[in-house]
Amino acid sequence: MVSTVQNTDVKQKESDHAVVVAVASRAVFEPEAQGGDNVYAEGVAFPLLQALQKVNERLLEENSAESLLFDIVLITTDSQQQQQSSHLISSTKHYGLEVSRFCFSTEEDFIESLLQNNVQLFLSTDRNEVSQTSQKGVLSALLDEYTTSCPSEQLRVLFCGDAVIRPDTNPTPASRQAAQSFSAQLGKMRQRFGMSDSPLSIVLMTSCGGRDSCGGALRTLRSLGISVDEAYCLAGSPRGPILSVLRPHFVLSDCFSGLED
């Protein structure tokens, strides 16, 4: 059973134009560690939410009638958390998070709730959840402990430009389509800002291939209407050190599968 609760503190976004991003509430709050007044402590995805809000804030500064905004939804599948739904809602309001609605569902039908809410990007710290949603054609990305050290003033999205070969899961045409359409909207959002001082930075990284592989990825993204701010071509050098300087909030890789050599 899926139930949705609107956050009355936040103005609802226009459903046709907004980019709906669903984040697992488990990633946003630490249910274990409670602060006083039944307010949850901040989770790993806190800077991410702040960065998404920053983008919205700046978009509205540029154009107060802007409708291409992030529409943030918190998804809860954990039955324990659902029983404490009031804590979730009050915590969200306490921190002033720009969450439009809360979705409560069981693990069985949470994908349905994503589809019902027209979710274009799903973010979670749970590997299985991300894998399942991905296979059902919803663009998903995994958040991890690094997310917590990402900046809160600028949303940094990393496009992985060469296919990292995953053994079991081949991105379906549906998920590729989802990736491209989300990315295109991201590209449009990016266009609203100038070259410097943008609250959104689009980063491309190619890990294995050489410069031509990166050049190809740049061209592919350009054809999707996405202009890249930063590009890193690793040609086999270890990703860890570079990623810890880059600090992306999340990584998208499905745009390129199938298009790559």
Place this chain on the structure above:
Amino acid sequence: MVKMSLDPVQVMSGQVTELKVAPSSNGDSRGSWEEKEEFDQDHLGLTAKPKPPKPENAVTIAVSSRVLFRTEREQKVFEQKGVEEYLRYQIEHENEPFAPGPAFPFVKALEAVNSRLRELYPQSEELFDIVLVTYNHAHVGIRLINTINHHNLFIERFCMTGGSSPIGYLKAWHTNLYLSADADKVREALAEGIAAATMFMPEKLTEVSQSQLRVAFDGDAVLFSDESERIFKAHGLDKFFEHERENEDTLLDHGPLKGFLEALGKLQKKFYAKGHRLDCPIRTFLVTARSAASSGIRALKTLRAWGLEIDEALFLAGAPKGPMLEKIRPHIYFDDQMFHVEGAAEMGTIAAHVPYGIAQKHNAKQNTGVRK
């Protein structure tokens, strides 16, 4: 001596990367990336290019786009019309390759050394690895890649930071030397312990060797610390001589480019090991205002104690460096004093400024008689 042919398949088979299939989900976490091995597409033999070495094994030279290529016209657009117009201009001219800049001959010489190293040691990753590190926007990316292709340079790694500091990436790539046109970035790198220098385009360029990498260094405040220069600046030449004589057997402290000389020395030894001492494709020079009979002794003793060989040491005893450098024709000459850098450039030598030490507090165009 049998010359080994550069058969690409043979070269790559010695560098097999294991395909470790990790049971990961579609959404990859960044943390787990470090553990997983990559399936290297190059390994399929799809490209005839040799695989770039691991950064920790290689001597990594990071160059910025403004020193590798000539970008004066674009710089002007940026300065006069702002960043949006600059990027628009770059995209418009995307298919026009840039002309070679001051670091270009140096990079070509590094590649020549690499070819010789690959012939002698086909399995080894102890090579030069040239990385393009620029704070340019990725909009310029395609033009830069086109230019690299046009000039047939072997540069497979780059980072375009879109305006943020490249220093973190220099460290991540174990950079041994960073060359840039921006003195502030160079100073930042030096502060982080990375050898770095600012390069300038000389008005005329003398021809340099295509087959032998020739690198020249000033001594004080480049290979060595600036301690002796401080004495000279504070107390004059006599005091300097006295100090050097008294401390002849005390080693000088190391300067910012000592590590780079060391890295060159390691590669030189690889050539010597295969009988190529006389025709070694790397040659190093010390060009110092110290004099051979007195203050130079301390410098030589220090180098020897460090286990560093320098091929030619030229003690000028205060004479101008320009004519000597013109004869040496290095691919790059490192000096801490702009006076010398400019003097070298006037005579067609590609000189790089190391903004380190006490000399930075003095005006570059200071008029002097005898300079240390």
